[in-house]
Amino acid sequence: MTELNKGVFPSFQQNLVQWYKEHKRELPWRLSQDPYRVWVSEIMLQQTRVDTVIPYYERFMREFPSMEDLAEAEEDRLLKVWEGLGYYSRVRNLQSAVREVVEEYASQVPRTRKQVESLKGVGPYTAGAILSIAYDLPEPAVDGNVMRVLSRVFCIEADIAKPKTRKIHEEILYELIDKQDPSSFNQGLMELGALICTPTSPGCLLCPVREQCQAYEMGRQGDLPIKSKKKKAKVVKLNAFVLTTSDGRFVIEKRPNTGLLAGLWQLPMTQIDAEESHSLANSYVVESDIVKQSFQVRHVFSHLIWEIDLYAAKVSTNEIPETAKFVERKDLEGYAFPVSQQKLLTYCLEEELL
DNA sequence: TAGACGTGGCA
DNA sequence: TTGCCAAGTCT
Numbered sequence: 501m502t503e504l505n506k507g508v509f510p511s512f513q514q515n516l517v518q519w520y521k522e523h524k525r526e527l528p529w530r531l532s533q534d535p536y537r538v539w540v541s542e543i544m545l546q547q548t549r550v551d552t553v554i555p556y557y558e559r560f561m562r563e564f565p566s567m568e569d570l571a572e573a574e575e576d577r578l579l580k581v582w583e584g585l586g587y588y589s590r591v592r593n594l595q596s597a598v599r600e601v602v603e604e605y606a607s608q609v610p611r612t613r614k615q616v617e618s619l620k621g622v623g624p625y626t627a628g629a630i631l632s633i634a635y636d637l638p639e640p641a642v643d644g645n646v647m648r649v650l651s652r653v654f655c656i657e658a659d660i661a662k663p664k665t666r667k668i669h670e671e672i673l674y675e676l677i678d679k680q681d682p683s684s685f686n687q688g689l690m691e692l693g694a695l696i697c698t699p700t701s702p703g704c705l706l707c708p709v710r711e712q713c714q715a716y717e718m719g720r721q722g723d724l725p726i727k728s729k730k731k732k733a734k735v736v737k738l739n740a741f742v743l744t745t746s747d748g749r750f751v752i753e754k755r756p757n758t759g760l761l762a763g764l765w766q767l768p769m770t771q772i773d774a775e776e777s778h779s780l781a782n783s784y785v786v787e788s789d790i791v792k793q794s795f796q797v798r799h800v801f802s803h804l805i806w807e808i809d810l811y812a813a814k815v816s817t818n819e820i821p822e823t824a825k826f827v828e829r830k831d832l833e834g835y836a837f838p839v840s841q842q843k844l845l846t847y848c849l850e851e852e853l854l
Numbered sequence: 855t856a857g858a859c860g861t862g863g864c865a
Numbered sequence: 866t867t868g869c870c871a872a873g874t875c876t
Contacts, residue, residue: 545872552862552871586860589875623874643872663855666873690872699870700865730869731857760859800867801860839861 508712512653513678513685519708520688523695525550528557533683535609535634536567536598542629543594543621547587550694556585567607571599579763579836588762593621611635624666632682640673641686642666645693651725652697652715661728735805737772740797740844742812742853743784749826750854751784751815752835756823760801765835767844768824769808783821788814795847799840806840812853829854 524530527550529541540560544553563581564570570578573595582591597619601609609630610616617627628641640646647660650669658665678685696703704716715721743751752765768783793810817826827835829849837845848854 542872547860547871547873549862549871584861586862587873589859590873593874621874625873629872641872644870645872687872694872732868762859799860801858803858803860 509676512676512709512712515708515712516688516692517678517681517684520684520691524687524691525695528554528561533634535630537561538634539609539622539626539630540594542626543590544585546590546626548585552585556582567598567602570595571602575763576836580834583764583836584839584842588764590621592762596620597622609634611637613639624670629686632677632686636681636683638674638677638679638682640670640677641690642669642673643690645690645697646673646686648699648725649689649693649697652702652721653709653713655714655718655720655724657724657726659728660725661730733801733804735807738769738806738808739772740767740769740808740810741790742793742810742848743768743786743815744812744854745815745817745826747817749817749828751820751824752827753821753824761838763836764838764841766837766841783819783824785816785819786813787816793847793851793853795851797840797843797847799843808840808844810844810847 527541529537541553541557544557544560560581563577564573575592575595578591578595579588582588585591600619601607605615611631613627613631616622616630617624622630625641625643628639631637631639632641644660647665647669650656650672651658651660654672656668658668692707692709696707702721704710704713704721707713707716710716713721715724741751751768753768755761755764755766757763790811790813793812795810797806797808797810799806799808820826832845845854
């Protein structure tokens with residue numbers, strides 16, 4: 501950053517902050533600066549679109565209006581409220597961190613980067629967002645939007661997919677951030693990235709900082725930021741089983757409390773690559789043929805793809821694994837299921853397999 | 855550092 | 866249909 505370049509800082513700040521104040525969206529988490537509400541919204545917004553988050557946020561704040569309410573909640577209820585949002589470890593970490601704040605900080609979200617960032621689930625971005633939005637502290641909050649905007653404004657060539665690139669942007673922001681209104685500045689940067697300075701076809705003609713943008717000046721806004729490609733997701737083949745009993749119940753299993761979809765419920769499933777696709781016999785007493793259904797689910801995660809075949813069978817109520825449960829249709833709404841399982845269950849209900 | 859960790863929308 | 870994304874963090 502040359503001294504000459506720093507000359508653009510004051511007008512960049514003013515243009516951005518003024519634009520933000522005039523054009524910012526009315527979002528439910530923008531109604532107050534309450535640190536807990538800001539915190540919840542930032543966790544939900546990680547890798548998740550605003551439109552998706554809004555109804556989840558409203559419901560979450562109704563269910564857990566205070567940090568004490570969240571600290572005391574049962575994990576199954578947490579997961580049910582988070583059901584469908586994805587990245588489920590977020591809500592466990594949030595509860596764990598909220599408990600720490602309630603117990604160690606007398607229910608006051610701390611005000612230093614070191615303390616906030618040490619909370620579970622709070623990384624460099626979220627720490628900066630909480631400190632700037634709730635407490636008006638001049639801390640950078642570097643997310644994907646911010647790196648895209650800054651890459652263009654300053655023609656930064658660093659690959660924004662690389663972890664260390666975030667630090668480059670933070671260093672710039674410690675100088676660039678508006679010390680008078682860090683909240684509007686940080687949110688303005690993100691709002692600009694979301695509404696104007698978008699990944700493809702940015703709306704430069706509407707941009708409040710066009711005059712300060714080096715990429716625009718050079719006609720390079722379409723080439724920046726640099727971002728390396730992700731690797732392809734691997735396909736995992738699974739069998740799922742609708743196991744019904746003579747008294748009208750069926751089996752669901754709770755997933756392990758770590759790893760993928762931790763703690764959520766599902767139909768019994770076996771991975772196919774091992775030659776034990778029908779290893780059901782180890783866990784259940786099957787009292788009928790195992791009938792393959794003409795129905796498949798293909799579910800795409802960020803790092804893998806599930807291809808699930810569905811089978812139906814009758815089982816006795818005698819033997820059942822620790823993690824399994826016999827339930828009735830009407831009780832399904834009490835359990836949290838990932839989307840892949842909702843697809844299977846919807847089919848089962850429509851075909852009256854359950 | 856790179857991979858794990860979800861979901862829905864859009865070109 | 867496929868790929869990429871959207872306010873990241875943890876290991």
